[in-house]
Amino acid sequence: xxxxxxxxxxxxxxxxxxxxxxxxxxxxxxxxxxxxxxxxxxxxxxxxxxxxxxxxxxxxxxxxxxxxxxxxxxxxxxxxxxxxxxxxxxxxxxxxxxxxxxxxxxxxxxxxxxxxxxxxxxxxxxxxxxxxxxxxxxxxxxxxxxxxxxxxxxxxxxxxxxxxxxxxxxxxxxxxxxxxxxxxxxxxxxxxxxxxxxxxxxxxxxxxxxxxxxxxxxxxxxxxxxxxxxxxxxxxxxxxxxxxxxxxxxxxx
DNA sequence: GCTCCTCACATACACCAATC
DNA sequence: GATTGGTGTATGTGAGGAGC
Numbered sequence: 001x002x003x004x005x006x007x008x009x010x011x012x013x014x015x016x017x018x019x020x021x022x023x024x025x026x027x028x029x030x031x032x033x034x035x036x037x038x039x040x041x042x043x044x045x046x047x048x049x050x051x052x053x054x055x056x057x058x059x060x061x062x063x064x065x066x067x068x069x070x071x072x073x074x075x076x077x078x079x080x081x082x083x084x085x086x087x088x089x090x091x092x093x094x095x096x097x098x099x100x101x102x103x104x105x106x107x108x109x110x111x112x113x114x115x116x117x118x119x120x121x122x123x124x125x126x127x128x129x130x131x132x133x134x135x136x137x138x139x140x141x142x143x144x145x146x147x148x149x150x151x152x153x154x155x156x157x158x159x160x161x162x163x164x165x166x167x168x169x170x171x172x173x174x175x176x177x178x179x180x181x182x183x184x185x186x187x188x189x190x191x192x193x194x195x196x197x198x199x200x201x202x203x204x205x206x207x208x209x210x211x212x213x214x215x216x217x218x219x220x221x222x223x224x225x226x227x228x229x230x231x232x233x234x235x236x237x238x239x240x241x242x243x244x245x246x247x248x249x250x251x252x253x
Numbered sequence: 254g255c256t257c258c259t260c261a262c263a264t265a266c267a268c269c270a271a272t273c
Numbered sequence: 274g275a276t277t278g279g280t281g282t283a284t285g286t287g288a289g290g291a292g293c
Contacts, residue, residue: 013267070261070266071263072264073266098263118271157277157278158267162278164277164278164279165264165265165266165277166266166277166278166279167278168275169264169266170276170277192264192265193265194263194285195265196263220286220287220288
């Protein structure tokens, strides 16, 4: 409408004449979608059990669950982003780009996707994320098993093409059918792969990681983190009191 | 300082055509 | 016939600024 006014096709934006208050919508995370560690492992096993195709995709879903990556970040993840994959213990990855699908009419390249900076970040900005020991093992196995070359994408489609939402959503639905009980499958639990990212952030917060650190790893602001994940930090009062007591206890000489 | 609003960006879903 | 990749569209996410 604004554009039509700009082009002198309309004298005034008719929408501004409408008095309407947008209904309130829930901004906090629905905890029913968050998988616990046992459910998440079952779901990853459900992906793995889908033959060679599933084995190739399990690490894709694992980076969403263990490292809270967005799907667009996992799609673009390259081997050199894994700056540390030690034999045991925690590793580290450094994200530099993402590859969301915008549609061929909206990209500079004319392709459905453009490789671009991380969401809401300036070009050149990076994000460092710790790699859980279980994810380190999975990624080391994935690189070896599928012979990922230097500079190559970690995750590709079954025929070597790009990992599209069509591909990973199909595998995810099958994994839910295989891994969840009928009652769990009928619930909103892990309905979409994005719920794995919610599970990761919830786990970090539940483990007592400071919100500022969680926000940095997850790649969004502290304000958004606390608004969306407020329920995940509730119930930690006693633990918080205990830690304050310990911090303020007089030191013995 | 908080809430609301706007806008840009990202994801999920359903469908279609091409390919295996 | 099944699978895969591409597309349009609806909806969700997140940052930042205006206004109270």
